[in-house]
Amino acid sequence: MPSPQLVLLLPKDSYRNEDFLTAASRLGVDVIQAKNQCHQLADYWGLEQMLALPFDDPQRAARMVREQLGDALPVAVLGVDDQGAEVAAAINQILGLSANTPEAVAQLRDKYRFRKLQMECRLPAPQVVPFAGDEDVSAMKLPFGFPCVVKPSRLSGSRGVIRVDMSDQFVDAVDCVKTILRHEASVAESSSVLVEQYLPGSEHALEGLMVGGRLRVLALFDKPDPMEGPYFEETIYVCPSGLRAEVQSSFEQQVETVCRHAGVLEGPVHAEARIDGATVTLLEVAPRSIGGLCARMLRHTLGMTLEEVILHHAIGQSIDPAPASTGATGVMMLPVEAGGVFDRVTGLDAARAVPGVESIEITARKGDRVQPLPEASTYLGFIFASANTPDEVTATLRQADATLGVVINPLLGVDTTVVS
Incomplete structure (x- = not known):
């Protein structure tokens, strides 16, 4: 029986590429590498044969895959990180493969649309105000007081997220976010600046897999260091979580609710939340797995790598991770x-x-x-x-x-x- 064929979208600067390729090799999955770099340099650099795709233009990338693969369709197209999520959705749709739609993925990736999803689902959410680039920030009237948070709608990893405690800091924070967006070509046109209420409480994260519209929780993380600003630097993740069972349940239910409402019914999700007492407020739910090399900490928890779990699901194989150790x-x-x-x-x-x-x-x-x-x-x-x-x-x-x-x-x- 031939090995299942999978297209992996591998951004040239992603931490995750090597771990996904290693997992694919271990599972015997035939991988077509698609990268956002010039294919003509592949031989020169000693790279594997690959597809060269414009990750900043999902529709064009999808057409290019269709033209280059012809009738040799893969079982799935998978983005290994945040950058490839929408591209993968567009390619899957054009190829007629079963996957989340580009619209579903876009609703979760855009932080303003995500806030609207929370409100539609009647979930806790901070008030949020978007504004256009030409708006007079100094004259802006907010429906809430300080502290507040200024952030871009389309970046990840705490980039451009700034706590503002007083009006004197507000204009500078907005200008800073605008400058970051101007230098980020991949999201400059699609991202806006948001201002929202600051949420007190501790910060936590969830790693999960949507399977047939149901959330399968793989891990819950605590973040022991306070995330109070002015910038929200990620430092330590630990698991298992020490959250009370009812709080964990609320976190999990909210993640599943927004995913189902958006139409993200399959694949990895990574969620972040603020928890104040018994109140869980989602910060974001991303249609991808945890970033950086952080997934490596889950080998003990899952009994296999997170990448193996994701690939098993992508090629339609059921999987039942078994913890390799306690602790x-x-x-x-x-x-x-x-x-x-x-x-x-x-x-x-x-x-x-x-x-x-x-x-x-x-x-x-x-x-x-x-x-x-x-x-x-x-x-x-x-x-x-x-x-x-x-x-x-x-x-x-x-x-x-x-x-x-x-x-x-x-x-x-x-x-x-x-x-x-």
């Missing part, structure tokens, strides 16, 4: 704390020797230009740890991080800045 697991994302040119991370041997640390992956490359939030789009690396309890995992991650130093050179000059 807790977690990841720390190493943020960029100063802008400049990345040089190196010091103290790695000492950090890797901390009991409970499983691995440390430095993903930034020497010479990379890096920026802190709110402009940042990448992390410097990831620390993975496991222990008996989530609190022990958190302590392990913090201890390992405390041994590290980051050397970032300024863009001009020769002196270095060391950020611990």
Whole structure:
């Protein structure tokens, strides 16, 4: 029997490419790689044969796949991260493959449309105000007071998300978000600036898989560090979650409700929520899996990689993940704390020797230009740890991080800045 054939959309700068390709190889899935880079350079760079697609133009990308594959249709087209979700939906639709529609995916990817979905479903949601680029921000009248949050409608990973505590900060925050959007060609035309109420409470995340319109929860994460602004830097994820059962249930039900209402009935979803007492308010539900290398922390929880779970589902195979071990697991994302040119991370041997640390992956490359939030789009690396309890995992991650130093050179000059 021939291996199932799958088109994987692999952005050239995605953390996830290698892990998805490894999972496909392990499962015996025949992969057609589709990338947003010039196919004529594939041989020169030593890359596998691939399709070169414009990820910023989903409809054109879909037509190109149709022309290049002809009648040799794959079983599915899958985006490995946020950038490829809408492209995959468009290609699947044009090829006549069973998948979420582009409209369904777009409703979740756009944060303003997502807020409207929450309201239509009568779920808790902050008040939100969108405004056009030519609107006089200084004269804007908000229906709610400070603090509030200014954010773009189409970026991920906390990029451009800024807490504003007083009117004097408001115009600067909006200008900052507009500047970020002007430099982000892939969403510049489709994204707007939103202002919404600030939500108090702790932040949590959910990893799941929609199967036939029902949510299958794969993991619930706690974020031990307070996410209070002015920027909302992702740092530590740990699981299992310590949330009360009824709060977990509310979180899960809300995610399934908005997915079904949007029409996202199949595939991976990653959700973020603020929880204040017993009140769960979704921040976003993305039609993709968790970003960065964070999925690697779930190997123990699932008994296989998250990518294997997603690929099993994509090719129509049922799967029943079985935990490989008990206990807790977690990841720390190493943020960029100063802008400049990345040089190196010091103290790695000492950090890797901390009991409970499983691995440390430095993903930034020497010479990379890096920026802190709110402009940042990448992390410097990831620390993975496991222990008996989530609190022990958190302590392990913090201890390992405390041994590290980051050397970032300024863009001009020769002196270095060391950020611990």
